[in-house]
Amino acid sequence: xxxxxxxxxxxxxxxxxxxxxxxxxxxxxxxxxxxxxxxxxxxxxxxxxxxxxxxxxxxxxxxxxxxxxxxxxxxxxxxxxxxxxxxxxxxxxxxxxxxxxxxxxxxxxxxxxxxxxxxxxxxxxxxxxxxxxxxxxxxxxxxxxxxxxxxxxxxxxxxxxxxxxxxxxxxxxxxxxxxxxxxxxxxxxxxxxxxxxxxxxxxxxxxxxxxxxxxxxxxxxxxxxxxxxxxxxxxxxxxxxxxxxxxxxxxxxxxxxxxxxxxxxxxxxxxxxxxxxxxxxxxxxxxxxxxxxxxxxxxxxxxxxxxxxxxxxxxxxxxxxxxxxxxxxxxxxxxxxxxxxxxxxxxxxxxxxxxxxxxxxxxxxxxxxxxxxxxxxxxxxxxxxxxxxxxx
Numbered sequence: 001x002x003x004x005x006x007x008x009x010x011x012x013x014x015x016x017x018x019x020x021x022x023x024x025x026x027x028x029x030x031x032x033x034x035x036x037x038x039x040x041x042x043x044x045x046x047x048x049x050x051x052x053x054x055x056x057x058x059x060x061x062x063x064x065x066x067x068x069x070x071x072x073x074x075x076x077x078x079x080x081x082x083x084x085x086x087x088x089x090x091x092x093x094x095x096x097x098x099x100x101x102x103x104x105x106x107x108x109x110x111x112x113x114x115x116x117x118x119x120x121x122x123x124x125x126x127x128x129x130x131x132x133x134x135x136x137x138x139x140x141x142x143x144x145x146x147x148x149x150x151x152x153x154x155x156x157x158x159x160x161x162x163x164x165x166x167x168x169x170x171x172x173x174x175x176x177x178x179x180x181x182x183x184x185x186x187x188x189x190x191x192x193x194x195x196x197x198x199x200x201x202x203x204x205x206x207x208x209x210x211x212x213x214x215x216x217x218x219x220x221x222x223x224x225x226x227x228x229x230x231x232x233x234x235x236x237x238x239x240x241x242x243x244x245x246x247x248x249x250x251x252x253x254x255x256x257x258x259x260x261x262x263x264x265x266x267x268x269x270x271x272x273x274x275x276x277x278x279x280x281x282x283x284x285x286x287x288x289x290x291x292x293x294x295x296x297x298x299x300x301x302x303x304x305x306x307x308x309x310x311x312x313x314x315x316x317x318x319x320x321x322x323x324x325x326x327x328x329x330x331x332x333x334x335x336x337x338x339x340x341x342x343x344x345x346x347x348x349x350x351x352x353x354x355x356x357x358x359x360x361x362x363x364x365x366x367x368x369x370x371x372x373x374x375x376x377x378x379x380x381x382x383x384x385x386x387x388x389x390x391x392x
Contacts, residue, residue: 023243024056053231057242064249065204065214068183069196073223074216075230076242080179080199081107082235083213087175087195088144090229091222094120096143101128101158103151103358105177105199106346112146129289131162138166144173149181149188149296153306153342153366154359155280157289157296164192173222179203180332184256185300194218195226203303203333205245206255212237212245255335255371259303262377263369267305269378273385275315277363278308303369304332312362315388316341319365322387323380332368337377340366 007030029048031037039045048055058076066074077083088111092098100112102125112123126137128147145167147158160176167174175195176188179202188196198204200212213235217223230236267281279286282293283301309315320328320339327338330345340346342360355361369377 021057021060021243021246023239025239026055027051051239052234052236055239055242057239057246058237061200061212061237061242061246061249062214064246065198065200066216068204068252069178069189069216070183070187071189071196071216071218073220074214075223075227076200076237077213077215077230077235078237079211079235080105080197080201080213081111082230083197083199083215084108084111084146084177086215086226086230086233086235087197088116088121088146089119090226091173091195092116092121092143095141097122097124097139097141098144098146099123099134099137099142100125100145101147101151102126103128103154103156104146104148105152105179106349108146108177110349128158128163129156129292131159131166134163135166138170138172142170142172144175146175146177148177148179149186150282150302150304152180153340153346153364155282155287155304155306157282157287157292159292160186160188160191160193160296167194168192180304181297181300181302182252182256184253185297185302189216189218191296195222200245201333202331203256204252205248206252206333206335207244207248208331208334210241210244210248212241256303258371259369260301262372262374263303263305263367264301265374266367266369266378266381267301267307270305270307270381273382275310275385275388276307277310280306304366305369306364306366308361308365309363309385309388311388311391313343314391315363316343316365318387318391319384323384325380326377332366334368335371337370337372338368340368342366 028050040047062074062076066072116123124137127133149158149160164174173194176193177197178188179199182203195217197215200214215226217226267279270276271279281301282297287293329338330340331338343362347355347360
């Protein structure tokens with residue numbers, strides 16, 4: 001007799017279980033009865049209904065990141081900017097004011113400068129390394145402060161403790177983008193943040209093959225508002241991307257430690273090379289926020305460094321072309337080292353004067369250090385610097 005239905009009738013029975021999380025791409029989940037569906041929506045039973053409202057692979061990944069950040073109830077989103085958007089637009093309304101750090105990620109800056117104002121949310125940028133400057137920029141309508149612990153790309157260290165105290169005293173939400181630092185370096189909830197977010201795309205997933213974000217709130221009410229905004233606006237992650245990110249997250253600690261060791265070596269090497277005018281790395285004694293880096297990061301330098309060379313755009317072109325084997329790409333956190341030129345990518349929308357004001361010149365590069373052999377990586381950078389010297 002031919003079957004009359006095409007729906008699956010369940011998985012084969014097994015007394016064993018998979019050691020790897022299965023990929024569960026189902027868009028919808030069936031319930032037994034309307035009463036059973038009511039019980040799910042009303043929170044009396046646990047279950048899934050429609051993937052935009054949540055799915056198993058997203059929840060598994062969220063729980064792993066929650067554990068790293070020391071929290072519960074994190075929500076995975078379709079990208080890092082989806083997490084930023086959810087935090088700002090899900091928790092603010094027309095008439096509110098948002099104060100941001102003046103060296104946020106490029107698209108976060110665009111959101112602050114162009115998109116939020118047209119929706120009636122006013123914005124201001126100030127130096128997060130200076131609490132007095134942040135306080136002076138507050139208004140009676142300030143609802144939220146958005147910062148990154150370590151700025152991109154100049155690696156300045158925000159005074160997160162001072163800003164958290166300021167926000168608490170004023171009843172203002174503190175949102176911290178922890179992408180650059182990761183919970184291996186700092187846990188913002190432990191330092192007073194109300195909302196923490198990540199671009200999981202970067203070092204947490206770590207292989208440049210997924211696009212995901214994550215956001216969590218200390219308060220259950222804020223968490224519910226984030227969830228409702230994410231579900232309503234469809235900032236939903238792909239189950240397959242969540243599965244890949246969970247796999248990548250397993251090696252996060254190992255990748256972080258190896259990349260950090262190499263980054264320290266590379267920073268030391270570059271600082272002694274002719275034509276290199278500046279090297280920025282949080283644990284170096286010449287870092288402009290050295291004391292705060294020690295207090296906040298507690299000796300963790302991370303995988304990111306920046307450096308500057310003489311010669312302007314011509315020198316930058318020569319270096320990038322000669323440093324073969326390093327991807328010249330505006331990303332970070334990959335298993336391979338990537339090289340970014342902020343003046344032509346993340347900060348291209350700024351005027352030369354505005355870039356100069358934050359320390360980004362045509363000879364300024366940001367490096368996301370990967371897992372290559374340290375000696376081979378240093379040789380590649382030396383080849384780039386040799387090409388720069390050959391211009392003179």
